[in-house]
Each structure stands twice: as C-alpha cells, then as structure tokens.
Amino acid sequence: MRWRLTLLVAATTTLTLIAFLVPLALLLRDVAEDRATDRATADVQGIVPVVGTAERADIELIVDQLNAPGRRVTVFLPGGGEPVGTPASRTPAVELAATGTSLTAALDGGREIVIGVGRSDGTAVIRTVVPADELRAGVTRAWLVLAALGLLLVVVGLLVADRLARSLVRPIGELSAVSHRLARAELGARAEVPAGPPELREVAGALNHLAERIQVLLREEREQVADLSHRLRTPLTALRLEAESVRDPDDRARVAGGVDALERAVTGLIRQARWRSEPSTAASCDAVAVVRDRVEFWSVLAEDTGRAMRLSVVDGPLPVGVAADELAAAVDALLGNVFAHTPDGTPFAVSLSADRVLVVSDAGPGLAGAAVSRGVSPGGGTGLGLDIARRAASSFDISDNPGGGAAVTLGLPAALTTP
Structure with a gap:
C-alpha cells in the first residue's frame, strides 16, 4: 500500500508538471525568438532614414558599421545592381518588400526580416537574417532549469507522499499485529489509538472493544x-x-x-476453566503408563460384553506434552465411543508406538465415511468425545480399517520436559 500511494503521487505530480512545464518551455522558446527578431528589427529600422535619402556611398558606410558586430544586413537599391552590405540573392520576401511591404519570413537556419523603404527613384529593401543560434539563445539553459525544477518537485512530492503513506501504513500494520496476537489467544493485546485519520482511530477502538468483549465472554x-x-x-x-x-x-x-476417573475429569475441567493471570507451565506425562491404566480399566467392561481386546504399547516410559488427566480423558473418550457405537462382541485394539502415535481401532461398522467435525458425532451423539481426543493431540485422523471398522489415530505432542 505504501508503494502504491507513492507511485500514485509520483504519477500525478509528473503529469501535472508535464502539463505545466511543456507549454512554459514552448512559450520561452517563442519569447526568445521574438526578442531576437525585435532586436534585429530595431537595428535595421535605425538605418531606414539613411536608406531613404542618402546616396549609395553613405548607405554603404552605415551598413558596414551595422554589420561590424556580426549583423548580416543587405540593402537592395532600386534599379537592381549589386546589393549593399552582406552579399545575398533576392528572395521571394525581398521581391514582396519591393512593393513597399515590410515582413518577417522563416528561412532555413534562421529568420529573414525585410523592410521596404521608399526613395525618390523607387523602393529600396533592407534585409537582415537572424540566425538560429541567436533565435535560440538562452532557451537551452532555460529548459534545463525547468527540467531541474520539475525533477526537484517530483522528488519533493515523492518524499511527502512517502511520509504520508508511512503515516497511514504504520497504524494499519500495528492493528494487524494486534489482531494476530489476539488470534494467538494473547487477549491482553491492545491497539494504541493512532494519530492518523479518524477511520483508523475508529478501527483501533473497535478492535480494543472486541478484545475486551472476548475477555468478558471467555470469563463468563x-x-x-x-x-x-x-x-x-x-x-x-x-x-x-x-x-x-x-x-x-x-x-x-x-x-x-x-x-476416580470421573473426579479426575471434573478436576481437570475446573482447572482448565479457572481464570489465570499467569501462563501455565508445560504439561507432560508418561503416555505408556496412562494408556495401560485406562485400557486395564476398560478391560473389565470388555470382558463383560464379550469383546476381544489387543493392547500393543512401546516398552519403557514415553514422555508426551499432554497432562495425564487430559490424555486419560482422550483414551476414555475413544474407548467409550467403541463401546457406544459398536455391537457387543466387537473386538478392538489399542496401540502406542515409539513415535508417540496412539491408534484405537475396532471391527465395527466404521465411521470414516461420515462427517466428523466439532460437536458432531457420526454415531448420533454429541461429538464431545472426539473433541476431547482432538484437543489432546497434535494431529488427528479417522480412517476405515481394511478389514472393516474404524481407526482413530492421534499424534501426541512431544514433551518439553521429561515427567
């Protein structure tokens, strides 16, 4: 957004300067040409009285004095003959001026000025040529000054646009950072009310109000x-x-x-629901001990309902980053689903591998083809059992067994500290 605003201002400034400087540059060129033409016209008009009344010798003397600084003046006397001053041929403009007309005409490499002067023996023509370098004198330098001025204005515009864009983008970035912190459950994050436009201040206030409302709702x-x-x-x-x-x-x-299991679950629920101002320490437990304990508890019901049970766990302790009561609740939820959604006599298996993967599978009707989401149970229940298992795992998957039935796979997180 910052660069887009800067480019927008740069484009607008450049177009404005072009619309202003190009006509100004052309005007300066025309002014320089008119100034050089007026100066040359004034020079030749000074000898009009002499050309109208003096003899050829006097006219030659005056014209030579005028041509000395570099002016190219030619006088065509009536009756033809050799012109006075700078040698030149009779151009169409000279022929027209011989009728008593004064004019200025464009010429290759400059501009031609001719003045008709009446004499007693006819009409004389005074002609001078203004070269192109004289017509353009000072124009290049003026154009360079205009170009430098335009470039300076563009740079100043870019600096102003960049500061303006930064004043807009910085508060937006801060609001985005606060929203990401809130998304990471940092509910104490608050946005400072920026000094930018009223709309940004309103957004910051709304975000802070939302964070406070979330805290109130969670507390309730x-x-x-x-x-x-x-x-x-x-x-x-x-x-x-x-x-x-x-x-x-x-x-x-x-x-x-x-x-005891129900009391542990209630105790864990109370502990999780309690509002804490300090972050909790990382939880961990021995997954092997927890899984063995819960399978042993459910084995009595499995025997009563005629279910064959197979337990396969890795040897030795296996620390995982889950509290013991949470892992026990997850195992109870999965085994409870097996007993609740499969007929009596359906065998099931529980396995725990060294890479912290817990699998609970059964030979029942299966549930991988049904939608499994939060609060939704494929078996028509509340779906809370799967939610409990999902919260305790770093990865969660439900699939169909090749031989029939369903398999729920939990990837348990690694323990930050050994239990």
Missing part, C-alpha cells in the same frame, strides 16, 4: 463451566459413598475406579 463461560463442575462435586461424593458400600471387592474396586 469459564465461570459457568467452573460453577457447573463444582456442582458435580456433591453427586460425586454421594457416588463414592455408594461405591464404598458395595460388598463385592471387585465390583467395589471397579466402581471406585470409575468414580
């Missing part, structure tokens, strides 16, 4: 989620008490584990 949303999460504490406590009253140790452990 997080407070509502946090309030809802806190409200879940009471039924969780009651559920834990009910789990402790189960007599069968295995059932009691299974129900207690479910309550």
Whole structure:
C-alpha cells in the first residue's frame, strides 16, 4: 500500500508538471525568438532614414558599421545592381518588400526580416537574417532549469507522499499485529489509538472493544463451566459413598475406579476453566503408563460384553506434552465411543508406538465415511468425545480399517520436559 500511494503521487505530480512545464518551455522558446527578431528589427529600422535619402556611398558606410558586430544586413537599391552590405540573392520576401511591404519570413537556419523603404527613384529593401543560434539563445539553459525544477518537485512530492503513506501504513500494520496476537489467544493485546485519520482511530477502538468483549465472554463461560463442575462435586461424593458400600471387592474396586476417573475429569475441567493471570507451565506425562491404566480399566467392561481386546504399547516410559488427566480423558473418550457405537462382541485394539502415535481401532461398522467435525458425532451423539481426543493431540485422523471398522489415530505432542 505504501508503494502504491507513492507511485500514485509520483504519477500525478509528473503529469501535472508535464502539463505545466511543456507549454512554459514552448512559450520561452517563442519569447526568445521574438526578442531576437525585435532586436534585429530595431537595428535595421535605425538605418531606414539613411536608406531613404542618402546616396549609395553613405548607405554603404552605415551598413558596414551595422554589420561590424556580426549583423548580416543587405540593402537592395532600386534599379537592381549589386546589393549593399552582406552579399545575398533576392528572395521571394525581398521581391514582396519591393512593393513597399515590410515582413518577417522563416528561412532555413534562421529568420529573414525585410523592410521596404521608399526613395525618390523607387523602393529600396533592407534585409537582415537572424540566425538560429541567436533565435535560440538562452532557451537551452532555460529548459534545463525547468527540467531541474520539475525533477526537484517530483522528488519533493515523492518524499511527502512517502511520509504520508508511512503515516497511514504504520497504524494499519500495528492493528494487524494486534489482531494476530489476539488470534494467538494473547487477549491482553491492545491497539494504541493512532494519530492518523479518524477511520483508523475508529478501527483501533473497535478492535480494543472486541478484545475486551472476548475477555468478558471467555470469563463468563469459564465461570459457568467452573460453577457447573463444582456442582458435580456433591453427586460425586454421594457416588463414592455408594461405591464404598458395595460388598463385592471387585465390583467395589471397579466402581471406585470409575468414580476416580470421573473426579479426575471434573478436576481437570475446573482447572482448565479457572481464570489465570499467569501462563501455565508445560504439561507432560508418561503416555505408556496412562494408556495401560485406562485400557486395564476398560478391560473389565470388555470382558463383560464379550469383546476381544489387543493392547500393543512401546516398552519403557514415553514422555508426551499432554497432562495425564487430559490424555486419560482422550483414551476414555475413544474407548467409550467403541463401546457406544459398536455391537457387543466387537473386538478392538489399542496401540502406542515409539513415535508417540496412539491408534484405537475396532471391527465395527466404521465411521470414516461420515462427517466428523466439532460437536458432531457420526454415531448420533454429541461429538464431545472426539473433541476431547482432538484437543489432546497434535494431529488427528479417522480412517476405515481394511478389514472393516474404524481407526482413530492421534499424534501426541512431544514433551518439553521429561515427567
């Protein structure tokens, strides 16, 4: 935009100068020609009385004096004969002036001035030639001065246009930088009200108002989620008490584990919804331990529903850049989808490779052909399970298994610090 404005001003200034300087240059040329012609005419008019009354000898003396500085004057006396002064032939202008007419005519290499002078024996003609260099005297220098002046005006115009363009572009660039910071969730970013046009100040004010409104909306949303999460504490406590009253140790452990998982999810939701003024530290966990723990939890339900389960994880700890509760919630969401959207007895598999790729696949009807987006579930649910898994992963993909069923692939981010 800056260069476009500068080029626009340069083009406008150049066209204006051309429209002004070209006629001025032509006028200067005409003025110089008229000045030289008037000067030569005044010189020859000074000898008109002598030519009209004096004898040839006196006329020759006066003409020789006039030609001494470089003037080329010729006098054609009546009756023909050799002209007086600079030798020259009788031109059509001289023949016309012999009838008593005075005129100026163009001539190759200059301009011809002829004056008819009446004598007692006829009409004499005084002729002088103004050469081209005399007609153009001073014109070249004047044109150079005009060209230099025009160039100077163009340069000044470009400098002014550049400063004007910078005063417009700089606030726009600052507004763009603030909008990008807001897009990166830097909600404290604010645009300084520029000193430019009122429109830019209005845009800056609108952007700041938008940022403040986003902060208010996020604060209200997080407070509502946090309030809802806190409200879940009471039924969780009651559920834990009910789990402790189960007599069968295995059932009691299974129900207690479910309550613990639900409590961890609620705790994580509260922590994420809480407004923080300081940035949080990088989260990390051992993906192998988390995946093993959650698969072991779901294995009891898999056994009850007659599902064959296969677990394949890499040996040793595998640190990833995801909090343990978030990764556990993602694995629970994917395994919950398997149990919710496939019939009993459908086998499934969970694998975790050394390059931090988690795959949960099943032999059910499949869902890769359906639309999978935020808040949309191919199985007719809310779609929140896939959203939970997507948030915990750096890459997310759903595909069909070659033998039937669906496979959800999560690329887990690398841990910045080892757990």
